[in-house]
Amino acid sequence: MFRRLIPLLLAAPLFAAHAGQVQVAVAANMTAPMKKVAADFAQATGHEAVVTIGSTGKFYAQIQSGAPFEVLLAADDETPAKLEKEGLGVAGTRFTYAVGKLALWSADPNTVDPQGAVLKQPPKGKLAIADPKLAPYGAAAIEALTKLGLLATWQPQIVQGENIGQAYQFAATGNATLGFVALAQVMADGKVSKGSAWIVPAQLYTPLKQDAIVLKPGAANPAATALVNYLKSDAARATLRGYGYEF
Structure with a gap:
């Protein structure tokens, strides 16, 4: 019996060791859907999305000033593009997660x-x-x-x-x-x-294309990569469709 418990005891911390947190700046229009997305993301991956809600313009200024956000979910596509161009966003991680x-x-x-x-x-x-x-x-x-x-x-x-x-x-x-x-x-x-x-x-009005991007502080954080990948999943998109978003 004791020998059978050893693999379980050794395996238990492995999931916790791989789980992490990601600091996410989220545009205010995403307040309600992000609650469900974050909960489903945690259940699917074990990672926790620590969400801060605000205006895209204010987040831009904060990120320029060194705020430790690791992922930005903007209310536009211009702000993530600027952050990528300025070297504050990780090149190649920007994508439209909703319209x-x-x-x-x-x-x-x-x-x-x-x-x-x-x-x-x-x-x-x-x-x-x-x-x-x-x-x-x-x-x-x-x-x-x-x-x-x-x-x-x-x-x-x-x-x-x-x-x-x-x-x-x-x-x-x-x-x-x-x-x-x-x-x-x-x-x-x-x-x-x-x-x-x-x-x-x-x-x-001009299409409200909303882009996400991994920011420099999140470049080496597996939880940040996991979140942007989850936002591309069918499960996340089904949630966002329920709130009227398109893709």
Whole structure:
């Protein structure tokens, strides 16, 4: 009996020895799906993704200043490309892990119609967006309003959050009647799960290609490599599809 236990005792630490942590900077639009992705990643690989949520623009500045993030999941494709060019990202690890969608949303289930005609009515209350200088979804909101010819109408009513998470909170708490948010923030299992929403037509804004990249601090970390590989898996993509992302 004792001899049978020895291989088990020797084998037990092996999985732990190979398991590790990866520090991940994640764009705020990925808050909800990343919770499930991180949990499934841990179950599949034994590695732990330690997630920090924020705006892509702010992460860029922090990474330039030496923040020890090992993987970036951005809300755009430009920021990872810049980091790779600047030598702060590992060459050859950058890829598009999702394409996001913009939605006009209200916590009130009767406010936003499926065609977004509410935008063409006289403004009633505030309109929340993410800071377009820091957050790609904020820039997409401004672009959509501009193409609709409604930016001047809504400009006085706009309130800005630092990132798309704050913009969503403004609308969710009623501090703003409407909000331009990431579809993923109000969708689950392939349908809008709360409030009312208009999925903004893709032709009204530049495609929200979201790229990931391994950063220099993660170059030798197997957990970092494992995470980017997991994001390419069918399991991860099935999760992201449930939140409205495309590929």
